[in-house]
Amino acid sequence: MTGKDEAELSRLMRAAIAGDERAYADFLRRTAALVRGFIRRKIVQGGVDPEDVVQETLLAIHVKRHTWRQDLPVLPWVYAIARFKLIDAFRRRGRRIEIEIDEIAETFAEPEAETVSGRDINRALDGLPPAQRSVVSSVSVEGRSIGETAAKFGISETAVRVSLHRGLAAIAKRFGAKQFKRE
Amino acid sequence: MRTDDLIKALDADVRSTAMPLGSAWWIGAGAATLIAAVVFWLAIGPRTDIATAMYTTRFVAKFVFTTALAVSAFALIRALSTPGAATSRAATWMIAAPLLVAVAVGLELLSVPAADWGRRLVGSNMLICLTFIPLIGIGPLAVFLAVLRYGAPTRPVLAGAVAGLLAGGLAATFYAAHCFDDSPLFVATWYTIAIAILAALGALGGRLFVRW
Numbered sequence: 308m309t310g311k312d313e314a315e316l317s318r319l320m321r322a323a324i325a326g327d328e329r330a331y332a333d334f335l336r337r338t339a340a341l342v343r344g345f346i347r348r349k350i351v352q353g354g355v356d357p358e359d360v361v362q363e364t365l366l367a368i369h370v371k372r373h374t375w376r377q378d379l380p381v382l383p384w385v386y387a388i389a390r391f392k393l394i395d396a397f398r399r400r401g402r403r404i405e406i407e408i409d410e411i412a413e414t415f416a417e418p419e420a421e422t423v424s425g426r427d428i429n430r431a432l433d434g435l436p437p438a439q440r441s442v443v444s445s446v447s448v449e450g451r452s453i454g455e456t457a458a459k460f461g462i463s464e465t466a467v468r469v470s471l472h473r474g475l476a477a478i479a480k481r482f483g484a485k486q487f488k489r490e
Numbered sequence: 491m492r493t494d495d496l497i498k499a500l501d502a503d504v505r506s507t508a509m510p511l512g513s514a515w516w517i518g519a520g521a522a523t524l525i526a527a528v529v530f531w532l533a534i535g536p537r538t539d540i541a542t543a544m545y546t547t548r549f550v551a552k553f554v555f556t557t558a559l560a561v562s563a564f565a566l567i568r569a570l571s572t573p574g575a576a577t578s579r580a581a582t583w584m585i586a587a588p589l590l591v592a593v594a595v596g597l598e599l600l601s602v603p604a605a606d607w608g609r610r611l612v613g614s615n616m617l618i619c620l621t622f623i624p625l626i627g628i629g630p631l632a633v634f635l636a637v638l639r640y641g642a643p644t645r646p647v648l649a650g651a652v653a654g655l656l657a658g659g660l661a662a663t664f665y666a667a668h669c670f671d672d673s674p675l676f677v678a679t680w681y682t683i684a685i686a687i688l689a690a691l692g693a694l695g696g697r698l699f700v701r702w
């Protein structure tokens with residue numbers, strides 16, 4: 308099962324890097340489910356919402372996807388990022404934890420569905436300049452395409468893409484910043 | 491924002507592309523070498539007798555040590571900046587430079603009378619060495635830390651320290667062409683301290699600047 312996951316996810320990610328949107332959506336959904344299973348099993352006490360870490364991990368995967376070497380397996384890369392973001396999440400919240408570096412546990416991570424609650428990402432989104440915030444919201448929460456978003460705000464598709472890219476990069480950077488804390 | 495919504499946004503951004511990290515490292519290495527060369531030529535330049543020194547074993551050995559350090563540190567930092575990449579083999583190669591120096595020190599102790607050891611160790615250039623290796627290396631270190639930021643090191647402090655070793659190996663390769671003290675006793679002492687300064691700066695830089 309894991310070997311099949313690896314081959315399939317590597318193939319999807321290679322297609323995504325070549326610009327294939329459908330492959331990328333597929334990759335992200337499947338990766339999110341695996342990472343969710345991994346994070347949930349690592350968080351035994353409360354204090355950190357697993358879904359926040361899943362979202363941070365997905366953003367990091369997105370903005371750092373140029374660090375994946377296409378001749379290497381993709382899952383160790385994904386889990387290394389997830390583990391880094393998990394440790395970071397605890398550190399940022401002033402908790403010290405021991406996370407076992409357990410490779411075997413990763414291979415048995417089962418896909419899991421998300422739960423909904425207040426999100427760190429919403430706070431990061433609120434911190435964006437208005438233009439970027441409205442574009443990111445339009446494409447994500449409101450589910451519009453790039454073209455529909457361009458029409459809605461009366462700007463070019465290129466401008467939408469630029470705002471979206473900068474907005475996502477800024478959110479990812481906020482997650483990485485030390486001073487970003489929940490209230 | 492639900493995770494599915496986030497995925498929509500990430501997916502819509504699929505066409506934004508960035509240079510592969512591997513290429514960024516080679517560009518960084520080129521830029522760092524250029525910076526080191528310029529600072530070296532402006533600040534000190536090669537020693538005047540370099541044409542004859544090139545034929546002495548001790549002089550050439552200095553370049554073997556410093557190049558071994560730079561090459562092994564480059565391999566290790568590339569692995570450290572890639573999440574999930576295997577680092578143990580590259581880390582093992584890091585003992586090559588210290589090992590070569592240790593062997594050279596042993597040979598030096600055997601071939602030089604004990605009365606001369608102190609003079610050779612202290613040399614004539616130690617303050618210049620301690621000044622100019624960090625000075626030549628600081629620009630390259632900044633370049634390497636910038637590439638680390640572009641990458642995704644899961645151990646930023648360690649990666650920063652290795653960036654310092656890499657900058658140190660590079661700077662020492664240039665500095666070795668200037669320095670008149672060719673004894674392995676001198677190199678093992680003062681080059682090591684100078685490079686350690688860069689490694690400490692790199693670790694600090696990794697802690698402060700390499701966040702993602």
